[in-house]
Amino acid sequence: MRGAALLRWAYLALPIAAVALFLLVPLGLMVWMSFWERDGLMVRPAFTLAAYRDFFQGARLSVFERSLWVSVEATAISLLIAYPIAYFLAFKVRPAATRAVLLLFTVPFLINYIIRTFAWTWLLGRTGPVNGTLMGLGLTQGPVDWLLYSDVSVLVGLVTSYMPFMIFPLWMSLAGIDRRLLQASWILGAPPAMTFCKITLPRCPSSWGAWATS
Numbered sequence: 046m047r048g049a050a051l052l053r054w055a056y057l058a059l060p061i062a063a064v065a066l067f068l069l070v071p072l073g074l075m076v077w078m079s080f081w082e083r084d085g086l087m088v089r090p091a092f093t094l095a096a097y098r099d100f101f102q103g104a105r106l107s108v109f110e111r112s113l114w115v116s117v118e119a120t121a122i123s124l125l126i127a128y129p130i131a132y133f134l135a136f137k138v139r140p141a142a143t144r145a146v147l148l149l150f151t152v153p154f155l156i157n158y159i160i161r162t163f164a165w166t167w168l169l170g171r172t173g174p175v176n177g178t179l180m181g182l183g184l185t186q187g188p189v190d191w192l193l194y195s196d197v198s199v200l201v202g203l204v205t206s207y208m209p210f211m212i213f214p215l216w217m218s219l220a221g222i223d224r225r226l227l228q229a230s231w232i233l234g235a236p237p238a239m240t241f242c243k244i245t246l247p248r249c250p251s252s253w254g255a256w257a258t259s
Contacts (some may be wrong), residue, residue, distance in 0.1 A: 115196060119203040123211040126204070131215035135222075147216070150209045158206065165202055169193040219245070 082091040100106060134143045153161060167173050171188035179185045191197060222244065230240040 115199055115203070118196075119200055119207070122200060123204050123208055127208060127211035127215055131212050131219055134212075134216050135219035143216075147213070150212060153205075154209070161206065162202060165198065165205075166193065169198050169201070 078088065079096050080092050080094070081088040082093045082095060100109075134146060138146070169175055169192040171190065171193075175192060176185075176188045179189060180187065226244050227240065230244060235243070
């Protein structure tokens with residue numbers, strides 16, 4: 046019994062050691078070196094806040110804020126698109142068809158990320174099919190530049206590139222829900238919002254549950 050417990054701890058220690066070695070240690074070194082001071086094109090050991098002062102006073106902060114805001118927008122858009130797809134695959138589609146659809150979502154990963162980016166550049170460009178369709182339908186008089194040279198193309202690239210990473214976890218969570226709980230909720234007359242808060246999203250705040258029962 047003691048040997049089995051030691052074996053379990055050994056299996057647990059291996060991933061923890063890997064995370065500490067390849068994630069925590071590099072992050073710690075990066076934080077430690079962030080306090081060093083510049084010496085020409087190099088840095089030397091010291092303790093100074095000059096790097097943080099330059100970051101919060103220069104253009105880097107605005108770039109960071111814009112990147113953070115774009116990431117929040119991309120996450121929200123991905124969630125709005127991925128949740129209905131994951132829900133449909135988990136509850137409305139046969140398992141064989143679900144596996145086929147999930148396999149199709151992995152196909153873009155067979156293509157290099159840079160090639161996919163250039164493909165979107167062509168699709169959204171001035172001479173691309175999207176602009177050609179808009180002009181052909183008479184919706185625009187000429188090519189629309191904001192399709193490519195704006196945050197729209199950034200969001201399109203982020204959402205399409207990371208959509209599988211949003212769909213797969215949602216599908217796995219929804220597929221793991223006991224159907225009997227949903228049936229019992231429906232039989233007992235619970236509204237859909239309450240079923241979602243109490244079963245599909247069991248860790249939602251209590252205020253959501255109060256709103257759902259109103």
